[in-house]
Amino acid sequence: MASSRTSDTVLAPYAAHDAQSRGRRYSEPPAAYRTEFQRDRDRIIHSTAFRRLVYKTQVFVNHEGDHYRTRLTHSLEVAQIARTVARAMRLNEDLVEAVSLAHDLGHTPFGHAGQDALNECMREFGGFEHNLQSLRVVDELEERYASFPGLNLTFETREGILKHCALRNARALGDVGRRFLERRQPGLEAQIANIADEIAYNNHDVDDGLRSGLLTLAQLSDVPFFAEQRRAVERDYPGLDPEALAREVVRRMIGELVGDLIRSSEAAIADARPEHIDDVRALSRPLIGFSPPFVSAQSGLKQFLREELYSHPHVRRMTDNARETIRVLFEAFSADYARLPAKHAARAEAAEAAAGRAGAARVIADYIAGMTDRFALNMRERFEGRIGD
Ligand code: MG
Numbered sequence: 001m002a003s004s005r006t007s008d009t010v011l012a013p014y015a016a017h018d019a020q021s022r023g024r025r026y027s028e029p030p031a032a033y034r035t036e037f038q039r040d041r042d043r044i045i046h047s048t049a050f051r052r053l054v055y056k057t058q059v060f061v062n063h064e065g066d067h068y069r070t071r072l073t074h075s076l077e078v079a080q081i082a083r084t085v086a087r088a089m090r091l092n093e094d095l096v097e098a099v100s101l102a103h104d105l106g107h108t109p110f111g112h113a114g115q116d117a118l119n120e121c122m123r124e125f126g127g128f129e130h131n132l133q134s135l136r137v138v139d140e141l142e143e144r145y146a147s148f149p150g151l152n153l154t155f156e157t158r159e160g161i162l163k164h165c166a167l168r169n170a171r172a173l174g175d176v177g178r179r180f181l182e183r184r185q186p187g188l189e190a191q192i193a194n195i196a197d198e199i200a201y202n203n204h205d206v207d208d209g210l211r212s213g214l215l216t217l218a219q220l221s222d223v224p225f226f227a228e229q230r231r232a233v234e235r236d237y238p239g240l241d242p243e244a245l246a247r248e249v250v251r252r253m254i255g256e257l258v259g260d261l262i263r264s265s266e267a268a269i270a271d272a273r274p275e276h277i278d279d280v281r282a283l284s285r286p287l288i289g290f291s292p293p294f295v296s297a298q299s300g301l302k303q304f305l306r307e308e309l310y311s312h313p314h315v316r317r318m319t320d321n322a323r324e325t326i327r328v329l330f331e332a333f334s335a336d337y338a339r340l341p342a343k344h345a346a347r348a349e350a351a352e353a354a355a356g357r358a359g360a361a362r363v364i365a366d367y368i369a370g371m372t373d374r375f376a377l378n379m380r381e382r383f384e385g386r387i388g389d
Pocket of ligand 1: 074103104197
């Protein structure tokens with residue numbers, strides 16, 4: 001058994017070991033001073049798509065305030081949570097970091113509203129899925145290296161990025177798509193990054209929701225998990241002011257969720273007794289997961305946010321405008337490819353010649369998905385003639 005080391009911890013035998021990686025699409029000599037997964041992480045951080053995340057919406061549109069999460073800070077929080085879990089479980093911290101930082105690279109401007117709108121625009125042309133788009137970004141769309149397209153990441157990082165995938169798309173993907181057809185699991189590092197994403201957004205959306213005033217402490221106290229942590233904070237720090245109370249509750253919720261995730265996943269692993277990452281992959285159910293009380297804690301938070309924050313009239317106004325922006329842009333580019341930058345226009349022409357309108361539509365979707373919020377808004381204004389042109 002290979003015994004790779006990470007952060008002074010010997011990896012568990014069923015972790016993703018560098019030496020057992022299924023490799024890159026284009027073979028490359030190993031890096032001199034880094035593991036394969038460190039190299040993946042570094043390529044992700046140096047990508048253009050990563051830098052754009054700072055100007056993409058998580059829930060609140062980027063220009064609404066300087067303290068709200070953006071997709072970049074969200075991705076950093078996911079990585080931080082995932083690394084804690086991975087290290088505690090003797091799993092590969094470099095790999096969970098790479099997957100976490102890359103998981104939203106394909107996200108459109110304007111958060112979920114943007115992705116839903118683009119999916120609608122693309123309905124006749126194969127649809128739009130942001131997970132799949134993240135994979136497309138690292139496999140094809142990033143242009144940085146002379147010897148291959150995309151970032152040429154390892155199979156394990158690509159496997160982790162593709163969290164969900166429609167079956168028709170999975171068929172076209174080959175290696176990373178296969179597990180969806182066979183209903184199998186990815187490695188444990190990918191499973192951790194997936195749940196770390198949920199822990200991060202549920203908690204930071206509560207925090208941002210309170211900060212914005214769209215949510216109140218009184219409302220949140222109807223959520224049993226929040227109420228329980230609030231009682232504990234009030235016991236430890238009587239008379240805390242509401243802002244400090246909220247911060248402390250969120251901090252404890254993350255701590256409780258992470259602690260349960262580690263304990264409950266360790267127990268599941270002890271039962272399943274995998275000896276190799278391929279034993280994990282062969283299972284029909286994930287091994288990383290919460291115990292039943294924490295499954296309901298997590299889903300209680302999620303449901304509350306869906307009802308009270310994501311559908312709040314203020315957020316709705318933002319999302320309606322976002323949908324309209326994506327639709328205007330998609331129609332404008334579809335009507336005249338010359339409105340795209342020259343390189344993309346040439347690609348759209350070539351794709352149309354090769355694959356008809358669906359080919360050109362994909363080039364347009366790629367271009368729109370890559371936009372930051374403000375770039376998309378400025379471009380819409382230009383098309384609508386509000387600022388000269
Ligand atoms: Mg995410």
